[in-house]
Amino acid sequence: MKTSDLKLELQAYVDGELSPDRRAGVESLIAGDSQAREWVEGLRQISLLVRTNEPDLKVPSSREFYWSQIKRQMDQAQASKEIRPASAALNWFRWVVPAVGVAAVVVVVVSIRSDRQETLLASNFDSMQTDSSAVVFRSESDGVTIHWID
Amino acid sequence: MPAPLKYDYPSASDEELVKWSQCGATEAFEQLIFRHRDKIFARAMIMMRNEDQALELSQEAWVKAWQRLVQFQGDSSYTTWMTRIVINLCLDQLRRQKRVRVESIDELEEESGGVERLMPIIDSNPTVGMEQVELRRHIDEALGQMSEAHRTVVVLHEFEGLEYKEIAKRVGISMGTVMSRLFYARRRLATLLVGIKRERSE
Structure with a gap:
C-alpha cells in the first residue's frame, strides 16, 4: 500500500468509516507501527478539536430586525402561494377560451356552408322550375303525385 | 395541541415550538429563530465567508423551514434539520459562484x-x-x-x-x-x- 493510501486508510479508521475486517487490519497495523499510531493520534486530535470548537458567530443585526426581514419574506411567499391558484385558473382559461373560439368559428363556417348548399339546391330547383316550368302536386290522402311539365 | 399565550414561548421546548409553528403560530416560530439564529448564521458564515451572503442565506433558510415545517417529523433535532437546510442553500450558492471562478x-x-x-x-x-x-x-x-x-x-x-x-x-x-x-x-x-x-x- 502506498503511503498516501495508508494515510487515507488511517483517517477512515479514525472517522469510523471502515468495515470490521479493514478495521481489524488497521488495528493490528497500528499496534506494531509507532508512526501509524502517531498519525492516528494526530488526526483524532485535530478532528476532536474542530468538532468541539465550532466558531461561535453571532447574527450582526437585532432580533427584531432579523425577524422582521424573515417575516416579510414569509408573508411574500404566502401571498404568492395564495395568488397561484388564481393564476392556475387563469392558465386554464387561456387554453379554454381559444378552444371555444375555434369551435365557434367552426360552427359558424359549417352553418354558413350548409346554408349556402341549401340556397344552391333551392336556386337549382327554382331554375329548373323556371327552365322547365315543372309543377308538382301531391295528395297525401289520395296517395297521388302529379307532375306537370311544360 | 393548543398554542400557549405568548409569554409561554420562551420556556417551551423546541418540540413544542415546532408543533405550534406547524399549526401556524408565527410567534412560536419567531421564538425558534431567536433561539437558533446564531447557529444557523454561523454555519452559513463558515461556509460562505461573506457576512451579507451568510445573513441572506440564513434568512432564506428560515423562510424555507417555515414553508416546509409540515415535513419535519422529528427524526432529527430541529437544529440538525435547520442546519441541513442552510448548508444546502450554501452549497447551491457556491455551485453558482463556482461557475465563474477558477480553482484556488x-x-x-x-x-x-x-x-x-x-x-x-x-x-x-x-x-x-x-x-x-x-x-x-x-x-x-x-x-x-x-x-x-x-x-x-x-x-x-x-x-x-x-x-x-x-x-x-x-x-x-x-x-x-x-x-x-x-x-x-x-x-x-x-x-x-x-x-x-x-x-x-x-
Whole structure:
C-alpha cells in the first residue's frame, strides 16, 4: 500500500468509516507501527478539536430586525402561494377560451356552408322550375303525385 | 395541541415550538429563530465567508423551514434539520459562484502533491493553553484561510457529522476525493493553528 493510501486508510479508521475486517487490519497495523499510531493520534486530535470548537458567530443585526426581514419574506411567499391558484385558473382559461373560439368559428363556417348548399339546391330547383316550368302536386290522402311539365 | 399565550414561548421546548409553528403560530416560530439564529448564521458564515451572503442565506433558510415545517417529523433535532437546510442553500450558492471562478491555489497544490511535501504531521496539540473563545476564533480564522472545497468537506464532516458517502453525494465528488480533501484540510488546519499559536507566543 502506498503511503498516501495508508494515510487515507488511517483517517477512515479514525472517522469510523471502515468495515470490521479493514478495521481489524488497521488495528493490528497500528499496534506494531509507532508512526501509524502517531498519525492516528494526530488526526483524532485535530478532528476532536474542530468538532468541539465550532466558531461561535453571532447574527450582526437585532432580533427584531432579523425577524422582521424573515417575516416579510414569509408573508411574500404566502401571498404568492395564495395568488397561484388564481393564476392556475387563469392558465386554464387561456387554453379554454381559444378552444371555444375555434369551435365557434367552426360552427359558424359549417352553418354558413350548409346554408349556402341549401340556397344552391333551392336556386337549382327554382331554375329548373323556371327552365322547365315543372309543377308538382301531391295528395297525401289520395296517395297521388302529379307532375306537370311544360 | 393548543398554542400557549405568548409569554409561554420562551420556556417551551423546541418540540413544542415546532408543533405550534406547524399549526401556524408565527410567534412560536419567531421564538425558534431567536433561539437558533446564531447557529444557523454561523454555519452559513463558515461556509460562505461573506457576512451579507451568510445573513441572506440564513434568512432564506428560515423562510424555507417555515414553508416546509409540515415535513419535519422529528427524526432529527430541529437544529440538525435547520442546519441541513442552510448548508444546502450554501452549497447551491457556491455551485453558482463556482461557475465563474477558477480553482484556488490550495486545490492546485493538493493535486500536485504539494501538501505531502510541505506539511509536517501534527505531533502535538497546537492549541494547548488557549482559551475556548480564543480557540474558536482561531479555528474560524484557519477555516477562512482554506479553500472553499476543503472548508466545505470539513464543515460537512466535522460540524454536520455526515459520512463520506453522504458528503460525496451532496458535493458531487467521488468518495476518494472526499477522503483526500478531508485529509488535506485537517493537515492544513493543524498547520494553520500551529502558525497562529506561534505568532501569538512571539
